[in-house]
Amino acid sequence: MRPRSSPYRPVLTHPVLRRVLPGIAISALGDGMSLVAVSWLALQLAPAGQRGPWVAAAVAAYSLPSALGGAVLGRYLRHRSGAQLAGWNAILRASALAAIVLLFAAGALPPALYIGLLAVSSLLAAWGSAGRYTLIAEILPPEHHLAANGALGTLAEAAAIAGPPLAGLLIGWTNAAVVLAIDAASFAVLALTYRLVPTTPAAAPAGRTPVRFGRAQLALLALSFVFFLLFGPFYVALPLHVADDLHASATLLGLYYTVFGIGAAAGGLATAYLRRLPVWPVVLAFGVAVLPLGLGAPPALSLPAFALAGLCWAPYMPIVMAVFQRTTPPDRLSAVLAAFGSITVIAVPVGTAVGGPLVTAVGPERTLLVSAASLILLGGVAALADQAAKRATRPISSATQTAPSGPTASPCGSEPGVGSG
Structure with a gap:
């Protein structure tokens, strides 16, 4: 064999x-x-x-x-x-x-x-x-x-x-x-x-049709925006956590980013084997992986956890992009993806801007805890939404199988729930 x-x-x-x-x-x-x-x-x-x-x-x-x-x-x-x-x-x-x-x-x-x-x-x-x-x-x-x-x-x-x-x-x-x-x-x-x-130039859409997202695509867009938004405070809180809470140097901060990158590179290589993985487990696992930072774990524990966070981070965008590639008509794909990128690109800077006052109010460690807990909650909400959407599509699927003929549903509208990969 x-x-x-x-x-x-x-x-x-x-x-x-x-x-x-x-x-x-x-x-x-x-x-x-x-x-x-x-x-x-x-x-x-x-x-x-x-x-x-x-x-x-x-x-x-x-x-x-x-x-x-x-x-x-x-x-x-x-x-x-x-x-x-x-x-x-x-x-x-x-x-x-x-x-x-x-x-x-x-x-x-x-x-x-x-x-x-x-x-x-x-x-x-x-x-x-x-x-x-x-x-x-x-x-x-x-x-x-x-x-x-x-x-x-x-x-x-x-x-x-x-x-x-x-x-x-x-x-x-x-x-x-x-x-x-x-x-x-x-x-x-x-x-x-x-x-x-x-x-070969793509076929131009008729007229000046505005970019439209399918229902599942809108859910993915919202999930992605909030996901990146909640990670934004890390860029403010992590350096201050290293300096003020751990009383360490920039060398340790660089080590955090290095282990995150190593984990992300490994996660990127593993992505191709995750064809049936929804998005919500990635969000949930990422939140759990960064939780030790917010709980004040020593570097001996938080560094491996942050590497695991990188491992979980890497598959997110490839899975989301695969959904858009599969569910968007070819003549509209580039416009839809550009609109997706235009919206999500501002999420991390906004989260970073929010992180400044939050760190001032509650301190870097608690800011990391708030972000991690919010990410876990986001993953849980996405999981519930995914299950609800799958239950809602089952009767439609059964009706489609028993019908003798007829037009198929739009790919954008038929995609089941948040996180289908």
Whole structure:
């Protein structure tokens, strides 16, 4: 009896993905490095005494404008193929980052211009992400979507492990602008790889039909927004927990992020084997995994728990994207995914903003406890909603089986409940 082949084999051997995945890997590493470089260059450019606001503005500018681009550019981009959307985002990122590097080298980069160019660079980010997942839906059958989504997630998580420490070393030897130059070059490589993909423009939807989510998709959108929102306070509370509650150095904070990234990389690899897993167990398990931090567990216990949290975190987006890929008509997929990204991209920054006053009011450890308990509650609510939706669809399924003929239900409307994967 032949051993079962890996679910990643059809993904890694596909002629189109063989060309694209190396470029995605290179770009992911560059973007992992930019996590450090964007804020560090803001520190260099900011006037004395104003570094905090400028760093916050730089970090926000590198992500939040994607929500605006996803919302206002739909009429121009929604009929484009996945490779075109992802390629155009890569070109814009490369061009804007290269402009930052050149202006910095010329000594003509004031902080406001730096923030503006970062904002320009992120304008198509929601469409670039939508393009990657749309490309997968265009070239692979549905049974391989989850494995391909997991491969993309694994590359991103691996980059999050390797990129920041590599950026730190390079900044120590040179400066942050050099790291952004490398990131710009990585996006240029990615843009070239998408040019190698044979593209067939997607059929344009009739008229100017607004983006509509199916009932189950709306539930997933709401679940995702709240999930990311509740994780936002961790970015404020965890550093303060390490410094104030544990009386430890930044080395321990970096170790928390490292073990989380290692767990997430492992979770990304495991994603392809979770084809029947709903989303709600992922949310519930993530909340349980981060609970030790809120309970004041020592690092010997909380570090392995945070690694487990990374393991649980990684499958979330691949499972959600697989549902959207399966339940959205091809001519609307990129627009729906861009709208999804535009809405969810603001969740973590909002959660982070809420985390500041919450930490001030109750302290970092209790903030972590509130977030963890809320995530567990969210997973429980999602589980109940999923079971209720499945019970509601059983009579419909029976009626469909006994009917002699007739039109099938819309894929968007027939998806059973929150968390079906």
